[in-house]
Amino acid sequence: MKQPWSIDELQDIWHLASHLHNGQKYGGANKDEEIEYLNHIGGVVFEILAAADHFEGMDMNFALKCAILHDALEDTDCSYERVKELFGREVADGVQALTKDEKLEGKRAKMTDSLERIKAQPREVWAVKLADRVVNLYAPPWYWSNDKKREYMEEAWLIHTELKDANAYLAQRLEAKIERYNRFLEKKSS
Secondary structure (H helix, E strand, C coil), X not given: CXXXXXXXXXXXXXXXXXXXXXXXXXXXXXXXXXXXXXXXXXXXXXXXXXXXXHCCCCCHHHHHHHHHHCCHHHHCCCCHXXXXXXHCHHHHHHHHHCCCCCCCCCHHHHHXXXXXXXXXXXXXXXXXXXXXXXXXXXXXXXXXXXXHHHHHHHHHHHHHHHHHHHCHHHHHHHHHHHHHHHHHCCCCCC
């Protein structure tokens, strides 16, 4: 069976992502825990690989490139032009759509704008956003407040509502993750 992507090309793009996100960490579920950011990128890639069996006609080459680079413009000094030069306009446009516009005021405005741009892209980009939020709902950083966790769940429901038609498997995964996320809310003692 022929691979729907070039493993050499994916190795190159993974190498670039490793370089771009080198040294970046995020808070783990346990106090003072820090996790290498590349772990998040890998998680999104794994979700896309799992979703492929549930997405007829999925362009895996395109989806995997967008998954690996989905935070490159937002969290590193990589530019749209560099992504376009290395991987083409389609990938650059997909990654750009997955990037929040920092010029906008407020989280809700940034998310709404990003979702509108994502919805103008092929369904593979929608799937990457769903996969991204699935991975982000494994466990909140140990220092997040209940309010922050609730806000994140509300945002996840918005993503689900707007993008669920991209891939039924990922939509179900996201819905289950949101419902299970309640376990991370600290109960108030009486």
